[in-house]
Amino acid sequence: MEIVITGILISVACALLGTFLILRKMAMMSDAISHAILPGLVAGYFFAKGPDLFAGFLGALVAALVTVTLVEALKNTQRVGGESAIGIVFPAMFALGTFLVARFFENVHLDTDAVLFGNIEFVAFDRLFIGDVDFGPQSYYVAGALCLINLLFITVFYKELKLATFDAGLAATLGFSPFFIHYALMALVSVTSVGAFTSVGAVLVVALMIVPAAAAYLLTDKLPMMIGLAAGIGALSAVLGYGLALAIDSSVAGAIVSVAGAFFFAAMLFSPSHGLIAKARRIERQRVQIGLEALLVHLLNHEGEEGEAHESEMLHLSSELRWLPQFAQQIVGVAANRGLVMQVNGHLILTDNGRRQGQQLMVY
Amino acid sequence: MNLLTDLIFDYTLRNIALGAAVLGIVSGVLGSFAVLRRQGLLGDTLAHAALPGICVAYLLTGSKSPLVLFLGAAISGWVATLVLLRIVRETRIKEDSALGVVLSVFFGVGIMLLTFILKHNDANQAGLDKFLFGQAATVTAEDVNTMTILGVFALLVVAVLYKEFKIITFDPNFAASLGFNDRWLGVVLTSLIVVAVVIGLRTVGVVLMSAMLVGPAVAARQWTNRLEAMVLLAGFFGALSGVAGALISVSEANLPTGPMVILSLTVIVIISLLFAPQRGILWDIKRFSKA
Incomplete structure (x- = not known):
């Protein structure tokens, strides 16, 4: 004692x-x-x-x-x-x-x-x-x-x-x-x-x-x-x-x-x-956030263009944005979950919500 | 004259002097890089961090052969290096605090293990602490052989990677831009310092080890602006203080060798700091008083 x-x-x-x-x-x-x-x-x-x-x-x-x-x-x-x-x-x-x-x-x-x-x-x-x-x-x-x-x-x-x-x-x-x-x-x-x-x-x-x-x-x-x-x-x-x-x-x-x-x-x-764990999670969150924003902006850019169909293919994302296929999967999954994009016969289409967010991003 | 013949023919004195000289050369050479890279306290931390390794090696093997204990010390020193790098690189803790944390935590764990061994094993453990607090008087020919092999190995690596070490010491960014992997080279250099520390534990002990790395380098830096000369001179100063310390401790009964080595080294450092041409502090004072 x-x-x-x-x-x-x-x-x-x-x-x-x-x-x-x-x-x-x-x-x-x-x-x-x-x-x-x-x-x-x-x-x-x-x-x-x-x-x-x-x-x-x-x-x-x-x-x-x-x-x-x-x-x-x-x-x-x-x-x-x-x-x-x-x-x-x-x-x-x-x-x-x-x-x-x-x-x-x-x-x-x-x-x-x-x-x-x-x-x-x-x-x-x-x-x-x-x-x-x-x-x-x-x-x-x-x-x-x-x-x-x-x-x-x-x-x-x-x-x-x-x-x-x-x-x-x-x-x-x-x-x-x-x-x-x-x-x-x-x-x-x-x-x-x-x-x-x-x-x-x-x-x-x-x-x-x-x-x-x-x-x-x-x-x-x-x-x-x-x-x-x-x-x-x-x-x-x-x-x-x-x-x-x-x-x-x-x-x-x-x-x-x-x-x-x-x-x-x-x-x-x-x-x-x-902490290291909190830091890793923060970095992961930022990675997903940046991926999402890039996806929205990319889709918005090509909306209504001739090549839209091609630009919105999953495979194309990997080559154009230089994403690994699994990362592209992950981002599209998250975007779909949050109701920002929809998949229609293999093509990605912005929802209204997604379009609005994409436009907000473009303001800056 | 008597001392000189003893140095060659007396078994104990020869081992002490040889051990101290090997340590002096190796730590002088590696210390030069550590000091220039502003990592003067790394040796202190690594020396303390060796303790748990020595204890674990003994607990696992039950052997007290120098090679086994050296290996244990080296492994835990190396683990400490990696932990240290991780803390500095990935948290907001600064290098200085990280050194302190690693030093005290590893040493604390080591003390815990040492007392555990002391209380649970038979008297066989006696002598483990020699590998920590340095008892040069009990250095055996087997110890000296192990130290020499380790030392030669470390010096060979320095010779082979000299150019790389030079460039990461003076301009790590340039080294990286040339395609050298500076992180990996840093780890190699630190691992070699672990080797020097392991050699030193047996002769001068944990607390004094930091001076064996820093002292010769600081003294050598005073006399030259060239890395080659500094490295050689530091090795020479290290060996000189090792042999001088061994001789003093033997000529006067009951003086411990480790502290005498460090005190000899301190004298060399003081002389170099004061009197070296150009960089000597004394010339500053003279210049000021004239002006």
Whole structure:
């Protein structure tokens, strides 16, 4: 139960930011940040002389901001593309972290595996005690605080975020600094990654930021709706993923990501507005519509001419309009169904209705 | 001098250095195309996407031979490529988000399978994660042989299709107008990157793989404006950092090889970015301060 609640809180915190990462085409920054915090974490532990939560948090935050600044700086040199800048900075940071662990922390429990996957299974063991009173798992407070901070940020700066996301140029003209919004967002992504990854691991943080928001992006065109959907899909993945993990006895983090992935692919296929199936049907509908219009116009053109009989033969349609025979069949079938044409001994004749529609088409 | 003789005669060191060098050459060459095609993060996604393949290959065959696991990794990397292309081409999701989605979902599924194997099979699974997080110290001669065969194959394909790759890299529209199938060539190029990634998993691991593709190419780009030179130089830089990383990690006890390879590479990249003639950042600063 405590695992599920932690999972829900973290997924909501991540989804709130993820929406803007997706829209601002910076999804991979979250991947970079979540890996690059390793050396900061190690440095924090080093100075605190032990796995101290606060020192680790601070170090990780510094490392995250260093990463963001380095990527920006590299991009600004114009020598390196944005994606290459990311692809080179975060492995360097991660390698530095692994190096530091090997050099100074052989005996400290800081497993790079744990950094990657986290141990949400153990959240119930780190509890907050004040005096002797048990106030529940620490992760409640960390994840709850993250949710609150992120929610506060996007409510207070909603207008600025929206403007900077959809029209950075206008935002700059109006005097809102895109620079400020960018770094504020990156700082929050860092804080959220750091806060979340101790319980769920780097990969789950990335997944929860990107996947639910990407699914939501396929389902709606409205920003508030997208934020809500992303949070909802994230929370639902946490609940169902936990169930799945229990059922097959596997990693909770992995199961949550898998469920979120299933939501994404479902949205990709079945979304009523942007899904592949809806898109295929739209294209098919347009194909039939265009075919119908061509047929009506063709018949209308030759109505009353000498060659009308020839022009209105089924076979002729294939060669004149360059239609495959089965497509011609289909279009004529649809046209007959809608009462636009009639077949009289192998010839097509426009009905009154069909003639009227054909004439309307010719107006343009 | 001692190190040099070790490099030739010491079994472990020779395998580590050879493995890292093969990886460096192959990823340097293929990374050049990836970077120029602005697909620098593709390697990162494909490396993560290999995990479920490794797990499924093990679940199906129960074998841990490098060839079987490499094959599993390659197949799931390839499936990830196709899924990625589909998402980018047919939905409104942008490439950046698509990379993130494929990366995290494949990896999440992989983690789920890995823990499943961990809990349900006997201790025999130990070592699966070596194929993911890279443990160069345990690279065997059999691993090196498999990597070399894969690497030579990939390089041969690049040699044969060099002209085609060059044209789809710089002007895909022109390539299409000449009648080259740029979509198919793109898939071939990406599949070769999958091969490079598969070689790299064993030595440097998932997280560091992206740097092995991007780093040598970015460094090489600084020194030349010609693709031929860039490709060769990137291969050289890759091999250099591989061998240097292996040597450093052995000379100093307890240093992991993968990270040392990446840190050596990072040094090469920094030097190239700063000091390369013409494109070096330092010359910019000098020019500005004079003006």
